[in-house]
Amino acid sequence: MTTLTASKASFNALNLFFHKVYTDLSNKITVFKIKHSPKNQSDSDFTYDLDAMKKALSQTKIAVPKSALESDESFDKWLNE
């Protein structure tokens, strides 16, 4: 009976200890994530296709002529040139 009481006390002490460590660590991890979040207002799921973006950026850009934006039709025509 004495042994059981001691074990329970030890268990409770350990439980409290680990609970405190867990809580402290959780708080630190949360603070770390917030501090390292760009602008602190992250979209929850934004990402992009890195390979596709690299491929697109490796191309030679073309200037959009003013005439292409004169009307919806001229834009469509320019896209299909």
Add this chain to the structure above:
Amino acid sequence: MNYKLDMMPIFKEKSKNFGMSEKIKIKRFMDEFSNGGFNAIDNYLIDSYKVRNKSSDDISKDDNDFIVKVQHALQHNLWHYHAGFYNINNEYPIDNGYKLSDKNDLVSQWLIHYQKISDSHIVLVDIMPHPPLNILAINPK
């Protein structure tokens, strides 16, 4: 003031395959920039709500390539603008392609990715759905 608008060939190639409604929305974005520069596309309103336009360095923390993508976006100054294509499952009813986000701005499934060279010069890079479609993850059932 003169605004400079460039485009990568892949952006042009993809754009020509959209329907007229989507082409008009791409042109609307280009018109806005051509008339008012970055400030115009960063403050464009539809039904009194701002269309989301933001830096692409704000990657999900769950992305396996988080650091690489953040660095790549910062290195090339990549931004994305919500294009407003398709009212999928009637979830994007505003302007037939947008829905109101929990941040009270307009978001859509398709994004116009562009490189911000300066407030008066951008390069349209690519146009993609968000999140990128993973064909391998589609269940044939």
